[in-house]
Amino acid sequence: MSAETKKNQESALHLENVTMQFGGVVSVNNLTLDVPKGKIIALIGPNGAGKTTAFNCITGVYQPTNGLISFMSQPMVRTYPRGKDAKIYKGEHKDTYAGQPVLTPTPDQITQLGIARTFQNIRLWKSMTVFDNVLTAKHMRAKQNVFSAILRTNMKEEKRMREETMDLLKEQGLESFKDELATSLPYGLQRRLEIARALATNPKLLLLDEPAAGMNPQETFELADFVHEIRDKYDLTVFLIEHHMDLVMNISDYIYVIDFGSEISQGVPEVVQSDHKVIEAYLGIAED
Amino acid sequence: MAGYICLLLLIVTILENLSMFIPGMPQVLQPTSPLFTVLKKGAVYSLVAVSMNLLNGFTGLFSLGQAGFMLLGAYTYAILTVPAKMKDQVYYLFGGSLLKTSLVDIFGAVFGTEGVGRAIAMVLGVVLAIVLAGCVAAFFAYLIGLPVLRLKSDYLAIATLGFAEIIRAIFQWQRLGPITNGANMIKGFPTFTSFNITDSSGQVLFRLSTFVPFLVSSICILLIILLINSSYGRAFKSIRDDEIASEAMGISLSKHKMLAFVISSFFSGMGGALFAMYVANAQAKAFTSVMTYEILLIVVVGGIGSISGSVIATFLYVACSEWWLRFLDSEMVLSSGFKVPLLRNGFRMVVFSVVIMVIVLFFSRGIMGDRELRLPGISARPVRPKSADKGKAAANAAAQTVTEEKSSDEQEG
Structure with missing residues (x-):
């Protein structure tokens, strides 16, 4: 899937320059990604990369410091750094959204729009x-x-x-x-x-936060089929975070990789798999 | 369900009137018996306890404002029902009341002031006043809830406790005397005994003074049960279990917490009105935080999250404090001249405290835990696995579970 064909498809969820800063710590930095309708998209990255924070921004648990999140081509969340946040803001695009109406829906309002999620530690x-x-x-x-x-x-x-x-x-x-x-x-x-x-x-978009965590290989294998099955049956778009590489490579149409809050790679599974930046992020840089 | 309630009401009415129609009944069935005090107060308190359980047990909001909402209900009821001809006498310190008439008088003007017309006017006036008492409490709950419901657990408890104390102070304010009668009590309004059917000379023909609180309480508790078993009740329970998950499943926390708070306060207000009828007066200093703790205690002893537990615990608590443990407060000298040690005024409360500590330490889930009393004919709730082991076993296969449960039931039987 090239960038052009992706643009042609209608997007279910679109993140634009989303930054989430807690005090002086930037957890998600200028993240832009697109989840086209009917696809299974994965967000991967090493521990502490900011994947769950990104999820929490989408579902309204956190209000991002800056950025725009659209759902079904409608702006859903839009913020820019204000007040004290503006002074300590470290990210980019500080003024892109300034002056536009701020949208910070609560999690239940977002679910009402048609986004449902699961949790990393089952709730x-x-x-x-x-x-x-x-x-x-x-x-x-x-x-x-x-x-x-x-x-x-x-x-x-x-x-x-x-x-x-x-x-x-x-x-x-x-x-x-x-x-x-x-x-x-x-x-x-x-x-x-x-x-x-x-x-x-009755969601249109399903967010799965590490659905295979704690599952055995057999269950993980079944999960891949299961996700495809429900996607087709309920006409869903699926966006998932996963650590389990077998599953991610098997299941996803497109993958975004983040590390320290910033995107480091994106592409179809084969491309991401061989990207040296991704390997570095996961395994560390070779000494020599 | 409704059948059981009718049966209960019938039993109460018969008990109350036995001494009227059959002479020579034992002391315990005479109208002055503590049994009827316990039944009346128990009916009133069980409504308040259940309303508190709706909030603390089912929605997981730890609120301690119950006495405040009861006070609002009691005063609303009292102010609206003191008959016009009693006003000058009750409000003598303030030269009469601002409110010149009462609901009973208004209905009296329509239905007449004699015989059946008077009875209809009183019943309508009292019922409307009780409902309005609930509405006033609910309205205040809404206002208080706007800022306070953002708080969690202990902070919410302190804020609501503070509210109850402030309300109590306001109602004792002398400036509000023409409405609230200041720190003095309001009395002279219709009470439970006003519902006894009498002849023209005032001789009681048929007693309804215990039936009335039972009727009002059981209707209210039935409504609360219906609420808890509805979709909203499930949403409340989900908030208690996991707020984050509830929000993620589209259940608006602010809306549902407010709803639970307002409904709980509505029924507390009605309970307050009933309490005023029970003690035959309304006075702010009766509604201290001690009253809230008393009700909280009942809820804890009965089991947090169990309606039937709250009701059972209320009657046990009231019976103990008003009747069964009364003997601990008076000195007792046996026929041999032996004076039983420790028995003196105040010892009842010592025993009470010990009992409560034992319950909290060793039976912390209360009488019913979060289960409900199940009676034949009431739709059975799903049976829960009795232990974690059984739950795990159940997970292996459904078919296996059935046989296992059967065998374990047999073992228990």
Whole structure:
């Protein structure tokens, strides 16, 4: 995929000059990347490179210090360094977005737009059953209000939500565990449940934060197929962070590599794999 | 569910009226018996405890403002229902009340002031006043919630506790005397005993004074249960479990926390109105932080996150403090002349404290934990694995789990 063909495709998510600075530490530095619709894009990098911070900027957990994030060609997050941040700002493009309206949606508003995520260290609702975990994620799209919910005049909707939840669980092979506590599942299934829960919010873009972490080779192998499967079935775009190189090279259409917050390489898996900058970042520079 | 509530109300009504129709009933069933004090106060407190559990147990917001919202409810109810002819007497220090009429009088003008018309007017006036008491508490909760709900755990607790104390001080302010009667109590409004059916000479024909708090409380608690089992209830629980995950799944934290806070305060306000009816007066100094701690204690003893636990614990607590442990407060001399040591005024509280410490140390999950009392006919909730080991075993295969659970049940049986 060359740069030209990429431009022709409609982009689902586009980051432009995104910088995230915590005090004097620049975690994400001037990151620009594009996630085209219907593709599986990976973001990789060594530990502490700023991958999860980038994810947190996209999902609204953090508000970036500077930059523009568009979703489905609509500006979603737009900030520039203001006040105290402006004085200590170390990044570039300081004035590119100055004066434009600042957009800092909260995570739930971003999910409402159609971006769902999973977490690096699984965050299931631990006192709830597998079924309730998925069902609760459907709450956002429900049309009820608190009175219709208390007086049970929304039974039709509730019934539909339950049916959809059951379908999702069946599809993930979790239906036999539906009344178990979410935290009593083995690790691999908890990851699957987290993905099922994310799918319950009817996303257009799915962000997976290290989906293979803690999985054994067999589970990792299955995960690759699984991600393709849900992408096709739900017409999703997938953007993932992953450490597991086999999986990344196998699964992704395009890869961005970052180190110390800045992009160091990008390209299709074969290109990235042989890029000496990437090898250096991961393995260190040869002494001689 | 509704069937059980009707049954409970029926039992309470029968208990209350037994001494009326069958002579020679034991002391415990006489109207002056502590049993009915316990039932009335228990009904009032269980509503407040459940409303606090909705916030602390189900939404994970540690708020200690309950007494403040109860105070708002109690005063709203009292101010709105003191009959016009009582006003000068109650507000004598301030030369009468600013509010010249009451809800009961307004309805009285419509339905008449005698016989059945008077009864209808009183019931309507009281019901409307109780609902308005909840609304006022909910409105204040909204205002307080705007700044305060950004805080987490201990900070939220301190802020709400501070709010309750400030409200109490404001209601004791002499300048507000024409409305709140300053630091003096408001009395003379309809209480639970006003609902007893009497003949023209004032002779009681049929008692409803315990039925009324039970009716109001059970309707409110039923509404809270319906809320908790709805989609909103699940959203509340998800916030308690993991805020970050909830937000990432599109559940607005600010909106849902506010909702839980306002609803909880609404029912606390109604509980406050019932409390005013129970003690037959409204006075700000009754609603101290001690009252909040009392309710928090009930919630903890009953099990954080269990409605039935809160209700059971309320009645146990109230029965102990008002009835069963009363004997500890009075000196006892046995027939042999032996004076039982330690029994004197105040010893009840010592025993109470010890019991509470034992519960917190050894039964920290309370009576019910986060489970609910399950009665036949009430839709069964999913059965949870009893231990982590079982959960792991369950993960191997579903079919296996079923057989395992069966066998372990057999072992237990």
